[in-house]
Amino acid sequence: MAVKNLLLIDDSDIDNMVNRKIVERCHFAENITVKKNARAGLEYLNDTLGSNPALLPELIFLDIRMPDMDGFGFLEIFQFLDPAIRQHCKIAMLSSSIDADDYRRAVENPFVISFVNKPLSVQALQEITR
Template structure:
């Protein structure tokens, strides 16, 4: 990747996964800042708030877990589709999954907002190999 991303947002209900993925992203040296959230509904509110107060601080990339309680990754994508964000097309969403269900992969690949799918847990190699292709 030519330049580090300004901000990555991790959305996963599992705090230990967020902790591990934060370390991996730091080791890959692909982002200046890493935010974590454990609830997708709160992440939607966070994006709305940033958009209205500091749109330049919106994340460049969102790592989104599929399976979460209350609002799952699919629900997040539906809510995200309704958001009126500045430069929405620049924000990349990468689905995170531990699922081996081929329907999850197909559903993610056919969603207009999903740029890539990563299998959990993230690895430094996967981050360094796949992210540059999302940010030419």
């Protein structure tokens, strides 16, 4: 297993299913949690820190285009979360965006370790852990 806990934040049911299957096939993560919007993702992190910090995800796959709060909105709030969360959780953007500005904005963020284009592939997962 590359990571113990993985959090997927994406509004698309289909993409969540595809991503989960790929992660399972590669035995990439032990536990997979799915949140369907950015706010729910932030809430989950805060709640988990309070209830069971051992379940905090080491890696978050974050979509960009989502209703209400988008991935960049998530990142803006993420920087103010508890230091324990910020140090523990690494973020990989997982988006269909091929826009150069989106890419630049994402990789300039100190919490973002990778920018992955959908669809998620076995190869992309291997590159993240490298």
